[in-house]
Amino acid sequence: MSKTFENFVGGQWVAPTTGEYFDNRNPANHSDLIGRFPSSGIADVQRAVESARRGFELWKRTPAPARGDVLRRVGDLMAARKEEIADLMTREMGKPLAETRGDVQEGIDTAYYAATEGRRLFGHTVPSELANKWAMTMRRPIGVCGLITPFNFPMAIPTWKMFPALLCGNSVVLKPAEDVPHTATVLVEILLAAGLPPEVIQLVHGFGEVVGKALVDHPQVPVISFTGSTETGRLVGETCGRMHKRLSLEMGGKNAQIVLDDADLDLALDGVLWGAFGTTGQRCTATSRLLLQSGIHDAFVQRLADRTMQLRLGDGRVAGTDVGPLVNEAAREKVERYIEIGRAQGATLVCGGARATGGALNNGFFFQPTIFSGVTAGSRLDQEEIFGPVLSVIKVENVDEAFAVNNGVRYGLSSSVYTSNVNVAFRAMQDLDNGITYVNAPTIGAEAHLPFGGVKETGNGHREGGWEVYEFYSETKVGYVDYSGALQRAQIDNY
Numbered sequence: 001m002s003k004t005f006e007n008f009v010g011g012q013w014v015a016p017t018t019g020e021y022f023d024n025r026n027p028a029n030h031s032d033l034i035g036r037f038p039s040s041g042i043a044d045v046q047r048a049v050e051s052a053r054r055g056f057e058l059w060k061r062t063p064a065p066a067r068g069d070v071l072r073r074v075g076d077l078m079a080a081r082k083e084e085i086a087d088l089m090t091r092e093m094g095k096p097l098a099e100t101r102g103d104v105q106e107g108i109d110t111a112y113y114a115a116t117e118g119r120r121l122f123g124h125t126v127p128s129e130l131a132n133k134w135a136m137t138m139r140r141p142i143g144v145c146g147l148i149t150p151f152n153f154p155m156a157i158p159t160w161k162m163f164p165a166l167l168c169g170n171s172v173v174l175k176p177a178e179d180v181p182h183t184a185t186v187l188v189e190i191l192l193a194a195g196l197p198p199e200v201i202q203l204v205h206g207f208g209e210v211v212g213k214a215l216v217d218h219p220q221v222p223v224i225s226f227t228g229s230t231e232t233g234r235l236v237g238e239t240c241g242r243m244h245k246r247l248s249l250e251m252g253g254k255n256a257q258i259v260l261d262d263a264d265l266d267l268a269l270d271g272v273l274w275g276a277f278g279t280t281g282q283r284c285t286a287t288s289r290l291l292l293q294s295g296i297h298d299a300f301v302q303r304l305a306d307r308t309m310q311l312r313l314g315d316g317r318v319a320g321t322d323v324g325p326l327v328n329e330a331a332r333e334k335v336e337r338y339i340e341i342g343r344a345q346g347a348t349l350v351c352g353g354a355r356a357t358g359g360a361l362n363n364g365f366f367f368q369p370t371i372f373s374g375v376t377a378g379s380r381l382d383q384e385e386i387f388g389p390v391l392s393v394i395k396v397e398n399v400d401e402a403f404a405v406n407n408g409v410r411y412g413l414s415s416s417v418y419t420s421n422v423n424v425a426f427r428a429m430q431d432l433d434n435g436i437t438y439v440n441a442p443t444i445g446a447e448a449h450l451p452f453g454g455v456k457e458t459g460n461g462h463r464e465g466g467w468e469v470y471e472f473y474s475e476t477k478v479g480y481v482d483y484s485g486a487l488q489r490a491q492i493d494n495y
């Protein structure tokens, strides 16, 4: 008998008003049913927002250092349950335990960072133009924040949004991706156990087109933070623009690792293996393109193919697994379509290119790590996000061409350059059109205390992580105190 999970709305765990549930299954083993989760409706979102509005009235009056204390306890509780959470996260979305442990650790780091921010949240004190007048800025919470998250970082991404939102004094409604509802449930359990007043947090499970959309459409939700595909982000952005909502978008990527002739090739090889096939290529920062300078191209492709074919596919909860399954059948079918597209556009299949089968692999959504060479700039393999274990190799003649190919896509999340030339390294940081550039390191990975996000169609100018995200979740307010005892007129020509 599988367990049935509920929403957290109005300060309690409640069944959805629809009475409907969906199955959450292990992508490495279809027959492993994790549980049944609410397929909520618009009425559930409405109740959640009403409750969150009450939660906001309470929480915004709680001093920021006290809000930070709750988040510190959240970090402690997550650390105590780290292994258990990593295990259940691997079970519901497939990436190996080493990666899900990292995902939980990112949440812990984000909690501790948020806790200390409760004692900062600085405003400025600024000299006034006028005598005997005080001028300063302060930070105010905004209201109910709607948080819509993807499947690939089931703990890290909700915490990137939720902890700064809460620290700033907002209440939140979380709509997690339908593939990872269990991790989100545990996160909410931890927030409650840490002492967060119940109505400050709401969790509404269900599908994006219903629950996510209802949250975006709701007039009493002034802040939306969305991470997911560029296509969905565009829909969200259109509504938020029309309704004048504050919106943070983190969307797709088409990240490239550049390897120049002067690079440390062993290092570059380890980097691309991890960048392309870690998380089965399902990271927003995944290395989807490998730009190889002509002098090292042929030998590097051969070595890379040899190493790729040695990667061990399997259940991420089994020791020794390098690459887990894709998250669901639709993701696997999308990868298959791109194999056909690559072939049709004349790229050379170096290795992989098919479902991985045999033994236990037959039970899950496995796909062979795949490399195409001979990919041309401008082709669909060069341009489009695949979000799976497919790497496209493009040959370039020099640094200028490598940078142009890197920049010649509509996305701009991360990039990487392997070189021993310090001048090229600094040029890369300056000239590559991405939110993040790594030198002699793969395209993937983020640190909780640094801003994270992308340019062009990857983002809309906001950042998660670090100090910048606290500006997104708070309004700047200016306070003036005139202690002159006379009418002093600003914005009049006093000079």
Ligand code: NAD
Binding pocket: 148, 149, 150, 151, 152, 153, 175, 176, 177, 178, 206, 207, 208, 209, 211, 212, 213, 216, 227, 228, 229, 230, 232, 233, 235, 236, 250, 251, 252, 253, 283, 284, 285, 385, 387, 413, 453, 454, 458
């Ligand atoms: P997705 O766009 O399919 O779904 C993301 C979330 O949006 C889910 O919770 C989904 O239910 C919801 N949603 C779907 N339709 C909606 C609608 N009409 N209105 C409101 N919400 C809706 O993305 P995914 O498949 O879960 O994640 C993969 C994508 O996320 C990739 O494109 C990847 O690059 C991107 N991503 C980006 C970052 C980043 O920081 N830039 C990080 C992780 C993932």
